Amino acid sequence: MSQSADTRTGAASRDRAAESARAARHLAPRGARHRSRAGAAVAVTGLGVVTPAGADEHSFWTGLCSGRSTARRCEELAGLPVDFACPVDSVDLDAAIGGRSVWRMARFVKLALVAARQAVADAGHDPARWDGGRVGVVLGVGVGGVSVLVDNARRLADDGPDAVSPLLVPMMIPNAAAGEVAIALGAHGPSLAPVTACASGATAISIARDLLDSDQCDIVVAGGAESVLTPLVVTAFARMGALSTRSDDPASASRPFAADRDGFVMGEGAAMLVLEREADVTARSGRTRALLVGAGSSTDAYHPTAPEPDGRGAQRAVEDALRQAGWTPGEVDHVNAHGTSTLLNDAMETALIGRLFPHAPTVTAPKGVVGHTLAAAGAIEAVATVLTLEHGLVPPIANLDSVTDAFELDCVVKEPRGQCVETVVSHSFGFGGHNVALAFRRA
Template sequence: MRTPEIAVTGLGMITPGGVGAAETWEEVRAGRPTARRLPELRGLPVDFGCPVDGVDLDAAVGGRKTWRMHRFVKLAVIAAREAVADAGLDPAGWDGGRVGVVIGVGVGGVSVLTDNALRLSAEGPGAVSPLLVPMMIPNAAAGEVAIALSAHGPSLAPATACASGATAIAVARDLLASGQCDVVVAGGAESVLQPLVVSGFAQMGAVSRRCDDPAGASRPFAGDRDGFVIAEGAGMLVLERAADAAARGGRARALLAGVGSTTDAHHPTAPDPRGRCAQAAVEEALRDAGWSPYDVGHVNAHGTSTPLNDAMEADVIARVFPHWPPVTSAKGVLGHSLAAAGAIEAALTVLTLEEGVIPPIANLDAPAVEFDLNCVTKQARRESVERAVSHSFGFGGHNVVLAFQRGA
């Protein structure tokens, strides 16, 4: 059976770049880094990150139930509502049984877990909150978004580490193609800017230690990169079958033309340095879309600013795309929001296709000399792009590639 065309009809984001897709796009397009020192990390070997600032999350979510939501859940609800409104859909009028929610989350409410562990140790079991479990579990975001949107179809929470947001979009495509859903809200959310998680990443050598220059710390594909900068945020896409969207008068902001997914089966945290399965994921997405490599006019890279990932990804891009398409990574501006990153970057890829603008990689003057890449640096590049791919890779060897085509 031929896979139906899948349209992206709505975008929603809340990131260190701003509240809403428009604010985030403006910051990323301008190449303005958002990393700064954080009081909650004071005294740690790594004391900086990219937080979501300038918004009262409780007020933005509204209602009387925010007390039961962890921060990552609030971010998810805000982004999901924006995406649905952007799609021109109204939950009050849709058939909720045909609406699915798929939200990738890597860690969940770890701050609630650590706070209650301290209470248990200091005061005993009676001090543990009855909200510990519902606030901590990673699927809380999918559950609360479903409640907020009256979505009664499948509600899923894939966890593929830093590829989770992209995996969610891939799963959404399958739900639509199989006929299980008519609308799917899909994306990722994460909020773990807290001492335990940051210390864990620091101990394993994954995060940058440029404490004297937080804004300059995330520098994807640079020769002197030394690790990622941890961030928080949420990104959501509304996906529909293109024919259904057109029938209701909705616009296809882009088409999700292909998906590729593989697993390295190499190491719990390090990518296969040869990038064989990452490359296979790119090639699978191209086959699924019916494209040749030369059809791709832009690569939105995972681009974490880590020595191992950037080297692997640069080699894969050079091998698969010898025509040197322009490459960007938003993590120089937004940092690495872990499970949310793939969804945020998918949304940014859609905006590049719509607006013909490829944002620059912040903090990068030129890629490392060993990388044969056409990186967009210093300022945004105006370039009409018809087709683009967005890469996401995660601990556990997860590789997910999404292929997007400009909407009609």
């Protein structure tokens, strides 16, 4: 046989083998294809959170369980059609960080760094003593330092090029938060800044799990941060019809799953989790606060901003998280919903929950209290999920007295509900059709 004929025969053989492998994967039960990931749990060992409801774990949890919205009018938004939001105003970020480095940080970076330090301390780690080459940082940010950008654009227009700050670029770019956290913690492993819009914080936690599972890291500090309460960004969201216009009563504006909801309320904040392999936590006699046992992602590929109406795209992400966790849908005790208070999202998510979880697990939605913190939302809600597992208590949805008949959900309303929660799925969805679901169980 000639060399060319031998090459063709070999190529044909490889093609048949590849086709057989593809067919086998296609015919195998979907659970079998993911069996290697089932049970690949990672431990949540530390929590850090800075939100409109509180700038530490205790105050955040107390505020969330109160079921009272943090929305208020903001001086910097005065005169706009939407002049209210949920700001973080219970902490002096510069004082909390300390040192001279704060002058080079935009607000979203400061929020991230305060939350990261809280989480690392909560996990019982001392960055001065760990092997920084085995520590990663994954920090989702959707927009970045837009206020710094706007300020410098004005300087350029008013006073010329010499007025533009030489620090504009490192303060503006979204990955600045991951970089500054890595510097502060001496984390020399992978430092990543995923951008999946309002799912970014959850995406970061999912990636952190992969870094541990692939043995690229022993410790990953992961979460999200966002601060864009500026006239430009708030006006942009208002112009597209995404924001509530209840300016006469801001505290009642964020009302997930309510029949009369009319849009979300902008918030800001950050949340970070420390994730480690279970065996490593046991070896150092550390504390496991909860277990992340599944993380699924999908894309609607439907519309730039609107979710796929029937929720089928989002359902793929949830089902993938369940397969990785080794759960059936009926084993889910509780759902931490994305719950934005917009017409389209809440309708889609209701269809998804009702179809996939007909046994009606309890549902909560933290955005009623803290507003929509964009890239930080998935991470803040992951912290809320861990606390729900620990406390056996489901926080109520703010401004929701009862669920409309069209929404057949067991929403927790008015006051916290005691429940022995063992398994939770937390939903995060973002513009661009990004869907992420995280599956947590009690440690």
